[in-house]
Amino acid sequence: MSHTGPVPSNDGSPSYLWLTILPLTLFVLLLWGFSQYPLPWSFELGWVDSLGVSLAFRVDGLAAQMLVLIIGIGTLVFVYADGYLAHEPGKGWLFAVLLSFMLAMIGAVTADNLILLFMFWELTSLTSFLLVGFKHQDLHARAAARQALLVTMGGGLALLGGMLLLGQMAGTWSVTAIIAAVPTLIPDPRLPYALMLVLIGAFTKSAQFPFHFWLPNAMSAPTPVSAYLHSATMVKLGIYLLARLDAGFNHVVIWEAALIGIGTLTALWAAILTLRERDLKRILAYSTVAALGTLTLLIGLPSPRAGLAVAAFLFAHALYKAPLFMVAGNIDHATGTRSIDHLMGLRRSMPWTAAAAVLASLSMAGLPLSFGFVAKGAISAAKAEAELLAAVSYTTVLVNAVAVAVAGVAAIRVFWGPPETPRGRVHEVPWRMLLPPLLIVLLGIEFEFLPNFADPLLFQAARAISPGLGAVELGNFFDFSPVVSLTAITATIGLLVFLSWDRLHRMLHSWHWLDRFGPAVLYERLLHGLPRLAAWQTQGLQHGRLGGYLRLILAALLLMEGWIWWHSGASPVLDWRWPPHAWAWVIACLLMGAGAVAAIFLRQRLAVLMASGLVGYGSAVLFLFAGAPDLAFTQFVVETVLVVVAASVLPLYLHDAVVSVKPRVTDIGLAVAAGVGTFLLLSHLNTLPADTTLSDWFLRHSLPEAHGRNVVNVIIVDFRSLDTLGEIAVLAFSLLAALPLLAGLKRRTTP
Amino acid sequence: MPHSSLLAKAARPMYWLMLTAAVWILLRGHNEPGGGFIGGLLAVAASSMLAIIVGVRTARRYQPLPPMSLATAGVGLALLSGIVGMATGHPYLSPMWGPIGLSTVLIFDLGVFCTVWGTLSGYIYALLGDEEANS
Numbered sequence: 010m011s012h013t014g015p016v017p018s019n020d021g022s023p024s025y026l027w028l029t030i031l032p033l034t035l036f037v038l039l040l041w042g043f044s045q046y047p048l049p050w051s052f053e054l055g056w057v058d059s060l061g062v063s064l065a066f067r068v069d070g071l072a073a074q075m076l077v078l079i080i081g082i083g084t085l086v087f088v089y090a091d092g093y094l095a096h097e098p099g100k101g102w103l104f105a106v107l108l109s110f111m112l113a114m115i116g117a118v119t120a121d122n123l124i125l126l127f128m129f130w131e132l133t134s135l136t137s138f139l140l141v142g143f144k145h146q147d148l149h150a151r152a153a154a155r156q157a158l159l160v161t162m163g164g165g166l167a168l169l170g171g172m173l174l175l176g177q178m179a180g181t182w183s184v185t186a187i188i189a190a191v192p193t194l195i196p197d198p199r200l201p202y203a204l205m206l207v208l209i210g211a212f213t214k215s216a217q218f219p220f221h222f223w224l225p226n227a228m229s230a231p232t233p234v235s236a237y238l239h240s241a242t243m244v245k246l247g248i249y250l251l252a253r254l255d256a257g258f259n260h261v262v263i264w265e266a267a268l269i270g271i272g273t274l275t276a277l278w279a280a281i282l283t284l285r286e287r288d289l290k291r292i293l294a295y296s297t298v299a300a301l302g303t304l305t306l307l308i309g310l311p312s313p314r315a316g317l318a319v320a321a322f323l324f325a326h327a328l329y330k331a332p333l334f335m336v337a338g339n340i341d342h343a344t345g346t347r348s349i350d351h352l353m354g355l356r357r358s359m360p361w362t363a364a365a366a367v368l369a370s371l372s373m374a375g376l377p378l379s380f381g382f383v384a385k386g387a388i389s390a391a392k393a394e395a396e397l398l399a400a401v402s403y404t405t406v407l408v409n410a411v412a413v414a415v416a417g418v419a420a421i422r423v424f425w426g427p428p429e430t431p432r433g434r435v436h437e438v439p440w441r442m443l444l445p446p447l448l449i450v451l452l453g454i455e456f457e458f459l460p461n462f463a464d465p466l467l468f469q470a471a472r473a474i475s476p477g478l479g480a481v482e483l484g485n486f487f488d489f490s491p492v493v494s495l496t497a498i499t500a501t502i503g504l505l506v507f508l509s510w511d512r513l514h515r516m517l518h519s520w521h522w523l524d525r526f527g528p529a530v531l532y533e534r535l536l537h538g539l540p541r542l543a544a545w546q547t548q549g550l551q552h553g554r555l556g557g558y559l560r561l562i563l564a565a566l567l568l569m570e571g572w573i574w575w576h577s578g579a580s581p582v583l584d585w586r587w588p589p590h591a592w593a594w595v596i597a598c599l600l601m602g603a604g605a606v607a608a609i610f611l612r613q614r615l616a617v618l619m620a621s622g623l624v625g626y627g628s629a630v631l632f633l634f635a636g637a638p639d640l641a642f643t644q645f646v647v648e649t650v651l652v653v654v655a656a657s658v659l660p661l662y663l664h665d666a667v668v669s670v671k672p673r674v675t676d677i678g679l680a681v682a683a684g685v686g687t688f689l690l691l692s693h694l695n696t697l698p699a700d701t702t703l704s705d706w707f708l709r710h711s712l713p714e715a716h717g718r719n720v721v722n723v724i725i726v727d728f729r730s731l732d733t734l735g736e737i738a739v740l741a742f743s744l745l746a747a748l749p750l751l752a753g754l755k756r757r758t759t760p
Numbered sequence: 761m762p763h764s765s766l767l768a769k770a771a772r773p774m775y776w777l778m779l780t781a782a783v784w785i786l787l788r789g790h791n792e793p794g795g796g797f798i799g800g801l802l803a804v805a806a807s808s809m810l811a812i813i814v815g816v817r818t819a820r821r822y823q824p825l826p827p828m829s830l831a832t833a834g835v836g837l838a839l840l841s842g843i844v845g846m847a848t849g850h851p852y853l854s855p856m857w858g859p860i861g862l863s864t865v866l867i868f869d870l871g872v873f874c875t876v877w878g879t880l881s882g883y884i885y886a887l888l889g890d891e892e893a894n895s
Contacts, residue, residue: 646802657812722869744878
């Protein structure tokens, strides 16, 4: 089914169908592996041993199920994308990122080390950002990509915090070991915080309330991306993590409560918002959010059968939602619109797409003969076992009814009825866009009739989520009669919702308060508030006036000194002893004092420069006699170069030779206060005992170990040479950064 | 800028004198006050003197490499000096000693010297209005 090499299509953009061979090979290998080697498979390679981080991978039932979805649907998405983007010049880029995304997903669901898992997790966010922003010339696509990135990466930060806490509490980074160690973690007071942080991370990724808003907006991605990332795989990664950890935390109350509460709220909220949309793709996106909410709720259920429900619904949802997205893409491709107001009677012109839509919708509505029916059965069995609040049960019925209505919109409303007034001729799309959705839905049907293939996979996954699950079979797992009656109830309500879709839509659309409040609006406010905050603090702190900076620094210094005095409760002590060479100290101080006073009163720029140079020379003299000849030497050279260069350079940039700023009384007061405060602090510090361990060590070891009597230089080039390396690198980089700035300065001052 | 011809004549010999002093300071640094940093600063003093008196173009020509390349070479030397130790199984940047006081430490110090010389002279040339500051 693949060519060997880029085949130019009609407009010259090459076909990448041959690339499908990569995921296809992986898929075949995976299935072969399942038939040959029993799960779990594990594999470990050392990486950063000192931190306990290793390249540990483990494939158990849950990971295997995710792998089948990621690689299997990925293969077909590659085929679909090649058809969908046949005329897109940037197709190669898309395929490259899709492939990276697939590898990141494979890594994330197989990683058995928290740090490794986090790394892959962030990689999926990053590749998702690139894919959502694929049409980067489009303003909306850019905004949506940024939103997806900020929300999922922000959650990723919380996740990292939670993982670090979990790892520290358990003393290991291995996911398996942490889950096994959960009973010992329960009494730890840090556990609630760790769980909250992990939950925030998983909720942002899986678009749970209040972070759900990024997912519908991410629909500005090309349809293959929506079908793959935003229905079948990436958004399930949060669900995967929750399911993975649920094996351990299933009986922790806040974990359960958060999952059931947020899951229910998300499902209900998304079901309501679904009815407000007219765009087919956005309708599907909101129903995906509702499905993710249902999955979260199911994970939170305490019964062991919940594991089976999660596994079945995870599978069923991917198998019907990805084809439905592809159907929406086909319609968009053929008619140029996705608005359900303009789409009717497409059945005749697009029969194959219609077939895929009907079969996928059967499963979505949970009607008999579909895999969705099996999933529904597993879900109601799990719910029957757990004692649920009535509100949760009613909510799920309502959410399911809306799902039925969405299925009706996607399969019936769009394809049946009289054909719309012709808007050009609508053709069926090419085979590359038909085969993938049809193949996926047929697989779904096949699983229903030939359970031998799907069942082992589902049970292995279910047991990974709920270790308490016994040996059961999917077929006789539940009593059919309540499910059939339940299906009949949901289907009836769903039918009513479907028939009154337009009326409900008008009603919900008139609820304008939904647009003014809610998390999406809060996100916009924050996003727009950030530059304003930055502008405000920049104006306050980075105003470019040297005097202002000095004032700020001196005031902060004074505050800190005051705080130290007040905090330590010590009173200033003056321990006055004359040092050796006291005469030289006096001369040095006189030099510095004279320089400082002269700098205040002189008005000529060059004279001020010389006076400040005098302060530098004075301090060099001080260093010379205080036992720091290296420092004195450096100070002399620096001061000389500075004064000479500044004297040559200043006239080039400043055209008036006289300083126009007059000293102000408040500034003088501030300067004097800061000076006196620092003097008092230093003289007090001098009376405290100093820790000389390090300097003694350097003095003792300099000559015997580094063959040098100049301890300062030995420290610079030998003992702490890595520090020096960093410093000189920074020095060189600073020139690189400064050269363009200096060139700009030159241009501005010489017209 | 008007200069005295005496100063213009003396600038080049003075430059070599100062540069010799800078290298001497660099070499003696391990036992006496000195080292790559101070030596480099002295070399900067020499280069800036030449740049102010004779011109940036001349000062640039009297350096072994253009400023940015000199700084980069300095960082590179320091980086490379650390590898020598690794070749014999020691950790990165372990000092290695050869005959007549030659050592990787000296190469490292030479790297510091070149970085300081290149970077600061680059700044000064740019400030003095060098046309080819970016080379």
